[in-house]
Amino acid sequence: MIVRSTTVARAAAIAAGAALTAAIPLTFPPDGGASELDAVVSENAVSPGLAEVLVAPSNAPVVVVLLLAACAWFALRRQWWQAVTMLVVPEIALAINTWLLKPLWARPLHDFLAYPSGHTVHMVAVATTFVCLSASRSARITVVALTALALIAITPGMVELGYHRPTDVLGGAVAAATMSIGLCWICDALRAATGRL
Numbered sequence: 001m002i003v004r005s006t007t008v009a010r011a012a013a014i015a016a017g018a019a020l021t022a023a024i025p026l027t028f029p030p031d032g033g034a035s036e037l038d039a040v041v042s043e044n045a046v047s048p049g050l051a052e053v054l055v056a057p058s059n060a061p062v063v064v065v066l067l068l069a070a071c072a073w074f075a076l077r078r079q080w081w082q083a084v085t086m087l088v089v090p091e092i093a094l095a096i097n098t099w100l101l102k103p104l105w106a107r108p109l110h111d112f113l114a115y116p117s118g119h120t121v122h123m124v125a126v127a128t129t130f131v132c133l134s135a136s137r138s139a140r141i142t143v144v145a146l147t148a149l150a151l152i153a154i155t156p157g158m159v160e161l162g163y164h165r166p167t168d169v170l171g172g173a174v175a176a177a178t179m180s181i182g183l184c185w186i187c188d189a190l191r192a193a194t195g196r197l
Contacts, residue, residue: 010185017178024171025105025115032107032115034165041166046156054157057150058119063126070130073139082133085187090125093179097121101175110162117164120172121179123150128180 027035034042046054056062067090074083097118107115127147131140151173158164164172 010181014178014182014185017174017181021101021116021171021175021178024167024174025107027167028107028115032109035167038165038167041155042159044156046160048160051157051160054153055119055161055163058117058123058154058158060119060122063119063122066123067126070126073130074133079133081187081191085184086129086133089129089180089183089187090122092183093125093176094118094122096179097172097175107168109164109168114164114168115171116175117158117168117172119158119163120151120154120169121176123147123154124173124176125180128177129184132181132184 027037029035067087071083071086074080074086097116101116102113102118105115106113124147127143130143134140134143151169155166155169158169159166
């Protein structure tokens with residue numbers, strides 16, 4: 001019964017996340033510019049110096065350190081399958097975002113594609129994968145809370161620095177969570193099929 005309810009919850013989360021990721025671009029104007037939501041959120045500007053600090057949690061070196069720390073968390077507990085899954089899932093999610101999702105929606109900003117935000121996808125994929133794999137309730141709650149705070153911080157920073165619009169960050173967070181849940185589910189199925197611990 002628990003397995004069935006977990007399966008239903010995962011499927012519902014993936015379906016809802018995919019639908020929201022696909023729905024956000026419907027709010028974009030035809031040229032892919034700022035939506036009404038982007039305009040509202042972007043009104044409260046921050047200074048460029050502060051913006052650099054605010055976006056730090058999504059910078060690649062920080063995310064990679066967090067990724068390796070999460071892998072070490074599982075390795076130190078001799079949870080080898082979780083350690084490998086932790087290492088692989090966020091990178092697959094980032095690759096899917098870069099090579100499939102961004103070209104699919106092709107939202108231009110300056111000279112790059114902005115939706116969904118790759119910085120956000122990587123950061124949230126690391127957090128979501130950890131939450132999916134960890135048996136520690138307190139660790140999961142801590143990671144969710146810190147990730148929510150990081151999303152609140154990085155959004156105005158990304159806007160001020162011209163990296164992304166708010167809806168790019170929102171879409172990145174939703175896409176990352178959706179992909180990570182789905183990929184972890186696939187990894188669980190592979191582990192069950194091979195009889196690995």
